[in-house]
Amino acid sequence: MNRRTFAISALSALGASRVMGANDRIRVGLIGSGGRGRQDWSQFVKQSDVDPMAVCDVYDPFREQGIEMTGGRAKPYKDFRKLLEQKDLDAVIVATPDHWHAYITIAACQAGKDVYCEKPLSLFVTEGRKMVDAARKNNRVVQTGSQQRSGSHYAEAVKLIQDGGIGEVHRIHAGFQRNLYPGLKPTELASGLTSALDWDMWLGPAPKRDFDPFRCIYNFRWFWDYSGGQMTNWGAHHLDIARWIANADGPSEVSGFGGRYSLTDGGETPDLQQVTYRFPKMLITWTSSEVAEGKPVTLDIYGTKGMMTLLRNGYTVTPEKIGSKSDAKAAMPAMNVKGGELDQTHARNFLDCVKSRKRPNADIEDGHRSAIMCHLGNISTKLGRSLKWDCAKEQIVGDAEASKLLTRPYRAPWRLA
Ligand SMILES: NC(=O)c1ccc[n+]([C@@H]2O[C@H](COP(=O)([O-])OP(=O)(O)OC[C@H]3O[C@@H](n4cnc5c(N)ncnc54)[C@H](O)[C@@H]3O)[C@@H](O)[C@H]2O)c1
Known part of the structure; x- marks a missing residue:
């Protein structure tokens, strides 16, 4: 790898996934614990089969609020690349501003994590197609955060x-x-x-x-x-x-x-x-x-x-x-x-698909289009x-x-x- 760039392929060696049964617990991390990230987090944290493991944000007060929502259990990160190195994470929520969605989603797919990525899926058209390709190539479940699709x-x-x-x-x-x-x-x-x-x-x-x-x-x-x-x-x-x-x-x-x-x-x-x-x-x-x-x-x-x-x-x-x-x-x-209800149903649909490996209600291809x-x-x-x-x-x-x-x-x- 060129030392002056941080290409996504640096993370791909970490890719790992496990086959889950209906009773398995899903270990989730949050990237971007701002306004929407914390709304999403509140839905995930209350699911009986979710272990909220990690919270990453570049703004300290919001990261701390995300950790508090897990009773202090989740591990704090300032750099999402470090969070994606955490091997015992099954899935991540990406709720950063739009200009980060593509990079982080692709990196997460390559690191073997399923992804719940907030809408709008991309900032540019070409990013979206690369995101879909990364999801398919790495066999990842990627739900776009368009909760109306689950209503x-x-x-x-x-x-x-x-x-x-x-x-x-x-x-x-x-x-x-x-x-x-x-x-x-x-x-x-x-x-x-x-x-x-x-x-x-x-x-x-x-x-x-x-x-x-x-x-x-x-x-x-x-x-x-x-x-x-x-x-x-x-x-x-x-x-x-x-x-x-x-x-x-x-x-x-x-x-x-x-x-x-x-x-x-x-x-x-x-x-x-x-x-x-x-x-x-x-x-x-x-x-x-x-x-x-x-x-x-x-x-x-x-x-x-x-x-x-x-x-x-x-x-x-x-x-x-x-x-x-x-x-x-x-x-x-x-x-x-x-x-x-929309938000909880949409989060639940994602989690069920993480287990079943089915396409979620707002599959990444629809989010892209x-x-x-x-x-x-x-x-x-x-x-x-x-x-x-x-x-x-x-x-x-x-x-x-x-x-x-x-x-x-x-x-x-x-x-x-
Ligand atoms: N589905 C919905 O109904 C809905 C509602 C609101 C927002 N959203 C979407 O959610 C996303 C976030 O919006 P918001 O209103 O929560 O914004 P926000 O500014 O409140 O939160 C974004 C958070 O991401 C953090 N962040 C930025 N760069 C980061 C990085 N590199 N690593 C980790 N964290 C980083 C910021 O510090 C901030 O805390 C947007 O894409 C928005 O469109 C969706």
Whole structure:
């Protein structure tokens, strides 16, 4: 290995896995014990067949909170490479910011660990395909943290729609709208960098930058170097369900527009964005707004017989009226179905698959394909023009400038194999 780079293959010799029975205990580590990492951890820690073994974070207070949640049992780490060397770990949760997901997931697969990796699966399209390849090559179970995929009412609604229950569907609208005007503030380290955070290890493969508390904990979402704004934050959830309903690998064409027009907090990603995806006989649209909530639309599926609104707390169907005005009749009965628990079911599905070796509900391939929709939406928005997408080859057609944005070199010494 080149001494100046830390290539992932350095960890591959550690790969080890055991065959598990239904009564075996699963030894889990957490990498990234921030807001979401601790939510995930709380689900795993309470499972009767989980031993929470290790917590890694580059920010001391959050690492300590993750350890506390295990009654002090878990071993602390500042460097995830050391955690992955721990031979008695079966699985890891990756809940770092998005710019670390690919590297850590691939390294974990090569070290023989199954992975629960938070959404959005990747920061760049090319990373996602390498992640899928690493999971398959190393025979790893990898669940994307898209918990809606484990909601029984989501599965029920998708089946209802695919069975023609709301008629022909040619249009799905997904969105996330709220009012944050005039912007957000740093949530941690607001008065500056201290020894509590290893900033260089937080940046990792992302470009070098002076510390800025607003770029860091939670608010990394609004900077292109680490994430993709609401397009990848909430888009990864709702467009994943839209793509599931469409029963398609991906769009053939994408057009996006928007910008950061009103927020003055220093973030980069759009505060208003509108994207249209062309699928065979279907248009899927995405709207996000950070400066006017209006109706906080989430996921509306328009059928010829009824319109379904599919949310985390359940779904409703509003019947279409068919016929001339005087004798128009409801094309189907109205529906109102309550949703169930998502986070625990999703964690449990992962753990069951760690034992059975089956593909989980939000298998890495689906996480990758849904992340692609978000990334293409952002690339089109950045360039302000439509893109043609070759879904099978995972290439943008006839646009060299746009194609360059499907990837980004890592900052040395980090390197994706
Ligand atoms: N599934 C969901 O509903 C959901 C909800 C919220 C967030 N998320 C996802 O979870 C991820 C984390 O988001 P968050 O809100 O928890 O952010 P956060 O900033 O609160 O937490 C991220 C943590 O990762 C740590 N970290 C950074 N680099 C690290 C490294 N090299 N090694 C170890 N730890 C490192 C940070 O110090 C921080 O504690 C994001 O990808 C986000 O999209 C998913």
